[in-house]
Amino acid sequence: MLESTFIRHLLRTDPPGTASVLLPTGDDMAMLAVEGGRVLAAIDAVVEGRHFRPGTDLRLVARKALLRNLSDVAAMAARPLACVASVTLPRGASDADARALLDGLREVAQAFACPLVGGDTTVHAGDDPLVVSVAILAVPALRGGRVITRHGSRLGDLVAVTGELGGSLEADGGGRHLEFPPRIPEAIALAEALGEELHAMLDLSDGLGIDASRLLAESPSLAIEIDVARIPARRGLGWRRAVGDGEDFELLFTTGAEPPKEVSGTPVRVIGRVVERGDGPTVRLLDGGRVIDGSAMGYDHGREDPR
């Protein structure tokens, strides 16, 4: 699959980089040293027909584009600094469309104190899909410039999530995948409550199965065991939906200490544990007596039915 080819090639061939790269490609954000400080950066796009259905309110499309990036900021337990957006519009777009996109970006920018400081717009030659790319900058929010990466889980850690999972896409193409609260205050509160015992974290974008296996990408001797009965599925959806729907934008983390039951008004639920991998799958879903390989369970943005 092309998407993973690009990313894998990027990860594999990215050179060690200059001294200014504190945290390279491979996490939710990269971290760079600037004179006397640290800055984080990431980029993420939403594409018509892939991340939203044609006809979706453009204000919501733009909001989603920035919200996704803010969710990456949360995943690092960082604080947003600013964002820039690049918009490629179909030829048939109107001035009102351009304004709706900008309004959506600016609403979210304002709500999260993440000013939109630059933009670039192109109009397609034809009636081609809308693409909104947003790059976001952030700064560490924790003492000492600490951020929480995806890597560093330890044997015996508890595995936990915020909020509820599943059901991000409504039948009409709307739903939570378009409007979700990036868990920035929750992430900072978790990091402050757990301190050094918060070992690894990411935001759930593709689904609990795929994303949990990402937490162990650099830990070949570890696996994650999840008790499906403990997964906080939204509105009584079955665990398969909670694991596979994707775009939850909740936090998934591993910790050496019992996490708080709630942070910033959002419930926190322990759903599993970090165990030895041995010859088994990276992500193991325990359903009564059965062990199911969940390592690849999630939403595939390349599939036929776009959201």
Added chain:
Amino acid sequence: MLESTFIRHLLRTDPPGTASVLLPTGDDMAMLAVEGGRVLAAIDAVVEGRHFRPGTDLRLVARKALLRNLSDVAAMAARPLACVASVTLPRGASDADARALLDGLREVAQAFACPLVGGDTTVHAGDDPLVVSVAILAVPALRGGRVITRHGSRLGDLVAVTGELGGSLEADGGGRHLEFPPRIPEAIALAEALGEELHAMLDLSDGLGIDASRLLAESPSLAIEIDVARIPARRGLGWRRAVGDGEDFELLFTTGAEPPKEVSGTPVRVIGRVVERGDGPTVRLLDGGRVIDGSAMGYDHGREDPR
């Protein structure tokens, strides 16, 4: 035109922003305060059918995407820090295509010490145009964290350019618009040579006419007078091509002192002067006895013949 609607709306409605925004939207890059330092950010996209013709070598497409951003860094007399890229590929793209794009980005990243630290890839639902969005971070290169903005030209300033202008697009769709050296060392050398007398600067992306008028966007009482005989047209192209072809990615600047004749091996040419605007056009091209309004002369990326 949609592109300008988006940008104008962005400029007009962008709130004063937080204390961390040192330089908001409206320049080649925005500048932000981070603990103890300053960081600059910009985003720019290249779109198939707009910025390059279908069939163009994807390595060159990716190189152009990053080179354009590096040219914005030059325009601020800053130094690149890192970049992130978002790629949206047509469904029919191959793994080799994805690799060619990444190779192009990484070649330029390495050549300009601007590590690629993050990527995002999406595959279109159909055979839709390739979009490569690159966001770039930079840090001030001058003493005291100074950068050079577009604004600040003064009455009587000399107007000068680096290099040669015109002819960026060859008949076959190739040419300099795909491969150009961002004038980063030249910009820093100019700023060091001219000191406080370097008043305003930008990189020529849309064409000398349009871009010169941008230098005076915040100076309603000033105009720029350019002697067409002094414009350094490439290979004997007429001045109309030098003014209108666009994508020169040379530096255009105003200065209160005579600039060096050459910086970092690149010629510098004085082509005009900042004068009082009165009732005349913002950019005046002096062709013998005639005065021609050049304020809107440049390349329109929305026109039918894509490069």
